Amino acid sequence: MINRKLIGARYFYEGYKTYRNKTMSYNSARDYDGHGTHTLSTAAGNFVSGVSVFGNGNGTASGASPNARVVSYKAIWEDFGYDADILAAFEAAIADGVDVLSISVGGQRLTDYWENTLSIGSFHAFLNGLVVVNSAGNDGPTPYTVINTAPWVITVGASTTDREFTNNVTLGDNTTLQGVSISMFGLSSHELYPLINASDAKADNASSKYAYLCDKTDIDPKKIRGKILICFADTGDQKWVEQTEAVGVISLVDESFTHIHPATLMLPAAKLNYTNSKYLLNYINQTKSPMATISKAETKLDIKSPLRMGAFSSRGPNPIEPRILKPDVTAPGVNIIAANTEKETIPGSTNKNRNTPFKMISGTSMSCPHVAGLVVLLKALHPDWSSAAIKSAIITTATPLDNSGRPILEDNTQEEATPFSYGAGHIQPNLAADPGLVYDLMTNDYLNFLCAHGYSSSTIGSLYRGFYVCPKHFKLANFNYPSITIINLDLGHSIKVTRTLTNVGSPSTYSVHIKVPDEVIVSVEPRILMFHQKGDKKDFRVTLSLKPQINNKASYFFGSLVWTDGKHNVRSPITVKNSRH
Numbered sequence: 026m027i028n029r030k031l032i033g034a035r036y037f038y039e040g041y042k043t044y045r046n047k048t049m050s051y052n053s054a055r056d057y058d059g060h061g062t063h064t065l066s067t068a069a070g071n072f073v074s075g076v077s078v079f080g081n082g083n084g085t086a087s088g089a090s091p092n093a094r095v096v097s098y099k100a101i102w103e104d105f106g107y108d109a110d111i112l113a114a115f116e117a118a119i120a121d122g123v124d125v126l127s128i129s130v131g132g133q134r135l136t137d138y139w140e141n142t143l144s145i146g147s148f149h150a151f152l153n154g155l156v157v158v159n160s161a162g163n164d165g166p167t168p169y170t171v172i173n174t175a176p177w178v179i180t181v182g183a184s185t186t187d188r189e190f191t192n193n194v195t196l197g198d199n200t201t202l203q204g205v206s207i208s209m210f211g212l213s214s215h216e217l218y219p220l221i222n223a224s225d226a227k228a229d230n231a232s233s234k235y236a237y238l239c240d241k242t243d244i245d246p247k248k249i250r251g252k253i254l255i256c257f258a259d260t261g262d263q264k265w266v267e268q269t270e271a272v273g274v275i276s277l278v279d280e281s282f283t284h285i286h287p288a289t290l291m292l293p294a295a296k297l298n299y300t301n302s303k304y305l306l307n308y309i310n311q312t313k314s315p316m317a318t319i320s321k322a323e324t325k326l327d328i329k330s331p332l333r334m335g336a337f338s339s340r341g342p343n344p345i346e347p348r349i350l351k352p353d354v355t356a357p358g359v360n361i362i363a364a365n366t367e368k369e370t371i372p373g374s375t376n377k378n379r380n381t382p383f384k385m386i387s388g389t390s391m392s393c394p395h396v397a398g399l400v401v402l403l404k405a406l407h408p409d410w411s412s413a414a415i416k417s418a419i420i421t422t423a424t425p426l427d428n429s430g431r432p433i434l435e436d437n438t439q440e441e442a443t444p445f446s447y448g449a450g451h452i453q454p455n456l457a458a459d460p461g462l463v464y465d466l467m468t469n470d471y472l473n474f475l476c477a478h479g480y481s482s483s484t485i486g487s488l489y490r491g492f493y494v495c496p497k498h499f500k501l502a503n504f505n506y507p508s509i510t511i512i513n514l515d516l517g518h519s520i521k522v523t524r525t526l527t528n529v530g531s532p533s534t535y536s537v538h539i540k541v542p543d544e545v546i547v548s549v550e551p552r553i554l555m556f557h558q559k560g561d562k563k564d565f566r567v568t569l570s571l572k573p574q575i576n577n578k579a580s581y582f583f584g585s586l587v588w589t590d591g592k593h594n595v596r597s598p599i600t601v602k603n604s605r606h
Contacts, residue, residue, distance in 0.1 A: 033096050033097070034054035034096070034097040034098075034099070035054055035096070035097070035098050035099070035114075035117055036053060036054040036098075036099040036100070037098070037099065037100045037109075037110040037111075037113040037114050037117070038052070038102060038110060039109060039110065039113070040107030040108065040109030040110040040113075041102045041105070041106075041107050041110055043107075043109070044107055045102075045105075054097060054099045055099075055366075056097075056099075056366040057103070057366070058366070059365040059366040059384055060129070060386075060390065061097060061099065062363075062364050062365055062366045063361075063363045063364060063365060063384060063386055063390075063391070064127065064129045064363070064390055064391065064393065064394045065088075065095055065097055065127075065364075065394070066088055066363045066364035067088055067089065067361060067363045067391060067394040067395060067398070068088050068089055068090065068093070068095070068127045068394035068395075068397045068398040068401075069088040069089070069090050069091060069093040069094075069095050069394075069398055069401065070086070070087055070088035070091060070363065070364055071087060071088070071091050072085060072086075072087040072091055073085065073086055073087070076362060076383050077362070077383065078207050078362055078381070078383055078384060078385045079207045079208065079209040079289070079322070080209050081190050081207045081209075081287075081322055081323075081324045081385075082188065082190070082207075082324050082362050082385070083324070086362060086363070086383075088363075088394070088398055089394065089395050089396075089397070089398020089399055089401070089402070089454075090398035090399070090401035090402050093398070093401045096118070096121060096123060098114040098117060098118055099114075100113065100114040101130065106130070108142045111130075111142050111143070111146060112142060112145070112146050114146075115146035115147070115149060115150055116146075116149070118150065118155070119149065119150055119153045119155065123155060124154075124155060124156070124401065124404055125155065125156045125157075125158065125397050125400045125401050125404065126147070126150055126155055126156070126157045126158065126397070127158050127393055127394045127397030127398075128143065128147070128157060128158065128159050128160070128173075128393070129159075129160045129388075129389070129390030129391075129393045129394065130143060130159075130160070131160070131162060131163075131172055132144070132159070132162075132172040132173045133172070134162070134164075134170065134171075134172045134344060135344055135345075136345075137345055138175055138345065138475070138478075139480070139484065139488060141175075143159065143173060144173075144175045144178075145488065147159070147175060147177060147178050148175065148177055148471075148488065151177040151178075151412060151471070152468065152489075154412070155412070156179070156400045156404070156412040156415055156416070157177070157178040157179070157412075158178065158179045158181060158393055158394075158396050158397040158400060159172075159173035159178045159179065159180050159181065159393060160172075160173065160180075160181060160183075160388070160389035160390050160392065160393040161173065161180050161181055161182045161183070161338060161339045161351070161352040161389045161392075162338075162339030162389055163183075163337045163338065163339060163388050163389055163390075164337075164339045165334075165335070165336055165337050165338045165339045165340045165446070166336050166337075166338075166340055166435065166437065166446075167340065168340045168341065168342065168445065169340070169341070169342055169344045170339040170340055170344075171339040171340060171341050171342075171343060171344070171351045171352055171445075172339060173351075174343045174344070174345045174346065174349065174351045176346075176349050176471065176474060176504070176506060177412075177471055179353050179354070179396055179400070179416050179419065180351045180352040180353045180448070181352060181353065181354060181355065181356050181358075181389060181392045181393045181395070181396045182334065182335075182338040182339070182352040182354070182355035182356075182358070182389060182392065182446060182447055182448060183334075183335040183337070183338040183355065183356070183357075183358025183359060183387070183388060183389045183391065183392040184332055184333060184334050184335060184338070184355040184356065184357060184358060184359065184392070184433070184447065184451055185331055185332060185333045185334075185335065185357070185359040185360075185436060186331060186332075186357045186359065186360070186361075187326065187327050187328045187331040187332075187428065188324065188325065188326055188328065188331075188360070189205070189324075189325045189328055189331075189360075190205060190206060190207045190287045190322055190323075190324055190325075190360060190385075191203055191204065191205055191206065191322070191323055191325060192204050192205075192206040192208070192211065192295050192319065192320045192321060192322045192323060193295075193319075193320045194275060194295050194297065194301075194305070194317055194318075194319055194320075195214070195217075195317060195318050195320070196305070196308055196315070196316070196317045197217055197308075197312065197314075197315060197316035197317065198308060198312070200304070200308070202297055202301040202304060202305060203301065204275070204288070204295030204296055204297050204301070204319075205285050205286070205287045205288065205295070205296050205298075206287050206288040206289075206294055206295045206296065206322040207287040207288070207289055207322050207385060208288055208289065208290055208291070208292070208293060208294045208295075208321070208322050209291075209321065209322065210291070210292050210293045210294075210321060211293050211319060211320045211321030211322075212272060212273060212293045212318045212319050212320070213318065214318060214320065216318060217316035217317060217318050218251070218252060218253050218272050218273065218316060218317060218318060219251065219252045219253070219314070219315070219316060220252065220253050220255060220275075220309055220315040220316060220317050221248065221249055221252045221253070221254060221255065222237070222255045222309055223236050223237045223238070223239045223243075223244060223254060223255055223256050223257070224236045224237050225248070226244050226245060226248040226249050226252075226254060227243055227244060227245065228242070228243055228244060228245040229245070231243035231244070231245075237256065237257045237258075238256065238257060238258045239254065239256035239257075239258050239263045239266075239274075241265040246269040246270070246271075249266070249269060249270075249271040250269070250270040250271065251270060251271075251272060252271060252272065253271070253272055253273040253274065253275060253293075253317055253319065254266060254271050254273070254274050254275070255275050255277065255305070255309070256274060256275070256276050256277070257276070257277050257278070257279070258276060263276075263290065264290060264291075266290065266292065267290060267291050267292055271292070272292070272293065273292060273293035273294060273295075273319045274288070274290055274292065274293075274294045274295075275294070275295050275296075275297065275305070275317075275319070276288060276294070276295070276296040276297070277296075277297055277302035277305065277306065278296070278297070278298065278299055278302055279299060279302070280299050285297075285298055286360070286387055287322070287360065287385065289385075293319040293321075294319070295319050329428075329429060331427065331428065332426075332427035332428060332433050332434075332451055333427075333433065333434045333435065333436040333439075333442075334355065334433060334434070334435050334436055334442045334446040334447055335358055335359045335387065335436055336435060336436050336437035336438075337387070337388070337389075338352075338355070338358065338389055338392075338446065339352075339389065340445045340446055341444070341445035341446075342445060342581075342602075346478055346501075347510070347512050347602075348501050348502065348504075348510050348511075348512055349504075349506060349508075349510060350444055350445075350448060350449075350506075350508040350510045350598060350600055351448065352446075352447070352448040353416070353419075353420055353448040353449065353507075353508075354396065354419055354420055354423045354447070354448045354449050354450065354451070354452050355392065355423075355433075355446070355447040355448060355450065355451050355452070356392040356393075356395040356396050356451065356452050357391070357392060357395055358387060358388060358389055358390075358391040358392030358393075358395075359387045359391075359436075360385050360387055361385065361386060361387065361391040362383055362384070362385050363383065363384065363386075363391070364382060364383060364384075365381055365382060365383055365384035367381070367382055395452070396419065396452060399419065399452060399454050399457065400415055400419070402454065402458070403415050403418060403419075403457060403458060406458055407529070410463075410529070411465055411466070411467070413463075413464070413465050413466035413467075413470075413505075414463040414465050414527070414529065416507070417460070417463040417464040417465065417507045418457045418458075418460040418463055418529075419452055419457045420448070420449040420507040420508065420597075421449065421460055421462070421463070421464070421507050421595045421596050421597060422452075422453050422456035422457045422460050422594075422595075422596070423447075423448070423449040423450035423451055423452050423453060423596075424450040424451055424453055425442075425444075425447065425449070425450040425451075425585075425598075426450070433446075433447055433450070433451065443581070443583055444508075444583055444598045444600055445581075445600075448508070448598070449507070449508060449596065449597070449598050450596075450598075459530065459593070460529065460530075460593060460595060461528070461529070461530045461533070461535075461588075461590060461592070461593025461595055462526040462527065462528055462529065462530070462535065462556075462588060462593065462595045463507075463526070463527050463529050464505050464506065464507045464524060464525070464526065464527075464597075465505065465525070465527045466504075466505050466506075470504065470505060472485055472489065472493050472495075473495070473496055473499045473504070474501065474504050476495035476496065476499060477499050477500065477501035477504070478501065480495075481495070482494055482495045502520060502521075502522045503522060503523045503524075505524055505525050507597055508597050508598045508599075508600070509522055509524075509567060509569075509586065509597055509598070509599045509600070510599075510600040510601075511569055511599075511600070511601045511602065512602040513602055513604040514569065514570070514571055514601055514602065514603065514604055515571075515604045516571050516573060516604075517573075518570065519546075519568050519569060519570035520568070520569050520570075521566055521567065521568050521569075522566065522567040522568075522569070523564060523565070523566050523567075524564070524565055524567070524597075525562055525563070525564050526554065526562065526563050526565070526588065526595070527560065527561070527562050528556035528558070528559055528560060528561045528562075528563075529559060529560075530559065530593065531559070532556055532557050532558055532559075533556055533590040533592075533593075534553060534554070534555045534556070534590060535553070535554045535555075535556070535588040535589060535590045535593075535595070536552060536553055536554075536588070536589060536590075537549045537552050537553075537554075537565070537586065537587070537588055538586075538587045538588075538589060539584070539585075539586055539587075540584050540585045540586075540587075541582065541584030541585075541599060541601075542582050542583070542584060543572070544571060544572050544582055545569065545570075545571060545572070545582045545584060545599075545601055546569070546570045546571070546572060547567060547568070547569050547584065547586070547599065548567070548568045549565055549566070549567050549568075549586065550565065550566050550568075551565060554588065567586065569599075569601060571601070571603065580602060580603055581600060581601065581602050581603070582600075582601045582603070583598065583599065583600055583601075584598075584599040584601075585597065585598055585599055586599055
């Protein structure tokens with residue numbers, strides 16, 4: 026939670042006490058597991074030098090808006106939150122005069138807006154002038170998994186950065202396999218050590234079916250003495266190995282893994298991707314005495330073409346209102362280093378006295394505060410902008426390309442990602458500060474959206490300020506959102522969409538550029554918009570149809586519409602669903 030004037034911490038627990046009838050972990054605003062500390066420092070942490078995790082990523086770190094003041098509202102207790110506490114936190118933030126809410130909390134994915142606590146709370150916050158930023162969820166890459174899909178919030182997916190934490194596993198056949206790790210320990214590069222598969226190291230009373238997971242009760246410590254243990258599980262689950270005489274741990278994954286988090290054990294450790302996991306298993310199975318060594322972790326910076334979508338990041342289409350594209354944008358959310366509560370021990374360590382002020386975590390919880398911090402900066406630069414104008418600036422300046430100019434890829438498959446993964450694309454803060462034009466929305470626009478979504482005037486009025494009369498003629502397609510999403514477009518038919526642009530820059534003339542696949546026909550009228558002063562508003566109409574020779578195998582088609590004056594590029598993603606699917 027961000028504010029320019031306040032700093033503090035509050036907690037809300039009446040709902041928890043009523044329904045759980047038990048004592049909380051801490052009857053205070055204190056952070057128990059580090060999640061809140063990590064996200065808050067990502068949004069607005071001060072500049073700190075010498076930040077690292079196990080010596081990796083060493084450098085100066087800061088939050089996205091390091092000069093902001095912060096207020097922390099604790100409403101989640103032991104990974105469980107009650108509606109009463111969450112809504113109380115929203116109302117407190119509103120009363121305290123907070124400007125921006127960063128909410129890295131999961132929502133009810135298939136629950137409609139007025140049955141969803143986060144949706145209701147964020148709508149009240151919006152009505153009071155706050156900008157709300159939400160995480161998109163961590164249930165990808167399955168479609169229809171995106172959460173926090175209300176159009177009055179900014180929904181953020183998670184992507185990689187240009188930094189990697191790697192080490193090498195060198196085998197007895199001289200093959201080197203790259204792994205991921207932040208272990209500060211490595212084995213000698215001049216010596217090889219025996220490899221032992223967990224199933225061969227099982228205890229006498231253990232089941233072979235589960236031994237490969239390397240649970241402490243399933244492994245005989247005598248069998249792994251002086252050897253490198255091979256497991257099919259997260260390295261954090263094998264912290265007990267630190268207390269044995271094993272020399273290292275290698276974790277393997279199967280094709281179902283969506284994210285490979287760096288190994289964090291306090292001994293030489295590596296985690297391999299699916300391709301390298303298969304190679305290592307084949308090597309072990311075909312070699313009489315398999316051997317290997319594990320190098321110390323290394324931080325690699327300025328990785329070429331690094332921008333990929335985290336496979337765990339939840340995907341669209343929007344399960345609640347498919348005519349609104351979600352997520353809106355993506356931001357760094359993979360292997361993010363930020364502050365940690367020192368109550369928690371170093372991840373993977375069995376030494377209770379080892380605490381760390383910094384931690385590396387992946388998730389849309391980590392990408393959300395990046396955008397929240399950007400919103401703070403935009404509010405400071407443009408205090409007269411509405412929350413919708415700020416959101417539009419972030420969306421229309423986002424990019425679907427990586428830093429080499431190629432399309433963003435999926436991290437797990439290396440295939441080209443779509444707007445259902447990244448929305449409009451990866452945020453570009455400098456460009457968002459000067460977008461040229463914005464798609465603005467007022468309160469009545471959102472109320473009309475709810476009418477078109479299917480809510481009655483009385484239902485809306487119960488959550489607004491009295492009775493609201495729904496308009497007789499309002500198409501949701503004309504909701505002035507920065508993206509254009511059309512569902513169930515029939516062959517031989519066309520649909521017209523109207524949008525309104527507001528000039529927030531100098532007087533300028535904009536022309537339109539359209540990029541769509543061959544199966545889609547898009548026309549725009551007018552094709553030139555002239556803005557004579559700041560605040561000028563201009564309407565344009567978009568007509569979309571499908572060509573007769575459409576590819577029947579495709580469910581969705583993706584493109585973009587860009588207004589440009591040579592300096593600004595105001596880009597809106599276009600998503601069209603084929604009615605035959």
